[in-house]
Amino acid sequence: MLKEKKPAIIALEDGTCFEGFSFGATGEKTGEIVFNTSLTGYQEILTDPSYKGQIVTMTYPLIGNYGTNLQDFESEKPWVEGFIVRENSKVVSNWRSKGSLEEFLVKHGIIGIEGVDTRALTMHIRTSGAMKGIISTLEFDKEKLVKKAKSSRGLVGVDLVKEVTCKRAYIWSKSKEKEDSSEWNLTLNKRDKKIKIVAMDFGIKYNILRRLEAIGCQIKVVPANTKAHDIIKLRPDGILLSNGPGDPQAVTYAIETVKQLIGKKPIFGICLGHQILGLALGGRTFKLKFGHRGGNQPVKDLKTGKVFITSQNHGFAIYADSLDLDEVEITHINLNDNTVEGICHRKIPAFSVQYHPEASPGPHDSDYLFFNFIKMIEKSKECQEEMI
Numbered sequence: 001m002l003k004e005k006k007p008a009i010i011a012l013e014d015g016t017c018f019e020g021f022s023f024g025a026t027g028e029k030t031g032e033i034v035f036n037t038s039l040t041g042y043q044e045i046l047t048d049p050s051y052k053g054q055i056v057t058m059t060y061p062l063i064g065n066y067g068t069n070l071q072d073f074e075s076e077k078p079w080v081e082g083f084i085v086r087e088n089s090k091v092v093s094n095w096r097s098k099g100s101l102e103e104f105l106v107k108h109g110i111i112g113i114e115g116v117d118t119r120a121l122t123m124h125i126r127t128s129g130a131m132k133g134i135i136s137t138l139e140f141d142k143e144k145l146v147k148k149a150k151s152s153r154g155l156v157g158v159d160l161v162k163e164v165t166c167k168r169a170y171i172w173s174k175s176k177e178k179e180d181s182s183e184w185n186l187t188l189n190k191r192d193k194k195i196k197i198v199a200m201d202f203g204i205k206y207n208i209l210r211r212l213e214a215i216g217c218q219i220k221v222v223p224a225n226t227k228a229h230d231i232i233k234l235r236p237d238g239i240l241l242s243n244g245p246g247d248p249q250a251v252t253y254a255i256e257t258v259k260q261l262i263g264k265k266p267i268f269g270i271c272l273g274h275q276i277l278g279l280a281l282g283g284r285t286f287k288l289k290f291g292h293r294g295g296n297q298p299v300k301d302l303k304t305g306k307v308f309i310t311s312q313n314h315g316f317a318i319y320a321d322s323l324d325l326d327e328v329e330i331t332h333i334n335l336n337d338n339t340v341e342g343i344c345h346r347k348i349p350a351f352s353v354q355y356h357p358e359a360s361p362g363p364h365d366s367d368y369l370f371f372n373f374i375k376m377i378e379k380s381k382e383c384q385e386e387m388i
Helices: 042-046 099-105 117-128 143-150 187-194 206-214 228-233 252-262 273-281 367-387
Strands: 008-014 017-022 028-036 054-058 081-086 111-114 133-138 172-173 177-181 195-201 218-221 238-241 267-271 284-300 307-318 328-334 340-345 350-354
Touching: 008 111, 008 143, 028 099, 028 117, 028 143, 028 284, 028 307, 042 099, 042 172, 054 117, 054 284, 081 177, 111 133, 117 252, 133 143, 172 195, 172 206, 195 252, 206 218, 218 267, 228 252, 238 252, 238 273, 238 367, 252 340, 267 273, 267 367, 273 284, 273 307, 273 350, 284 340, 328 350, 350 367
Parallel strands: 028 054, 054 081, 081 111, 195 218, 195 238, 238 267, 267 350
Antiparallel strands: 008 017, 008 133, 017 111, 028 133, 172 177, 172 218, 284 307, 284 328, 328 340, 340 350
């Protein structure tokens, strides 16, 4: 017997509405309506903390066909405010699957809507820009919903990092995903030659930590508001600035911390970490019209001329003309709109990229960035030893 479909509705702040059917949790939720062009990876998208504050529309028409599992979490739980698809697959087929997408959404209290004309919704966002919206399975008065959308919290000027960062520091452990431990051996490098990384958690994805661990790093993850002197006390070999949600200019405490860390230890920034490094180096950021979200963004490495297919999820970018090009080099650009995708300091060991090298849409196109970070650390340590 077929399950009866219950109605659901999406209302945007400009008055545009889309109707569909509920397939997740019930209720009402506001957020910025955005779209993602990935064909797969919906569980990683749902659990990426960078999507805090956003309602995600998937442009690929069939979502959910391989179910959900215990391995593809990018954090401890889902963070999206809502999930919009054209068709939720009724058939789930994968050897790793532990449940359907619908069961996953219900379990975690995420409102899902299917049966929506996602092509029309995406075209509207591309034309008019990402905007505030509301999804509901309870209220269907369009005028009331539009008013709620208009009065809801936006993303500009809002610090969402404080809502997703870890509450206390922890040492990453692949076997446990998070190991609740404060042990941090200050002489670790001399004993087993692992490279020590302190990762500032602005909403970090697990796969970044997995990738660093796989190439020989021990990582201590610290909250976003950790002071620079407390990070230096840990005597790391390098510092990672993670991805995260929202407006980078609102995370003023992290920008100030990074300013104090620049030149002290090698730094590698990813996504929001890239924007925060850019701000710390004197640049300015702006909100993109509809952002870059998906697994097919073309990025050119200006040093080599190579073009990479990248995974991205961000709504803000660095103004190219705000950077002091005598001090900072633009290393990568987005070939769709020429926005800044990578920077490095010309004299100090610090670099960053706007995209996600750990997400592997290439699939291994961007691995070199992690190895460049390690090389930068090793070169920095050699220089310090020579000075001693």
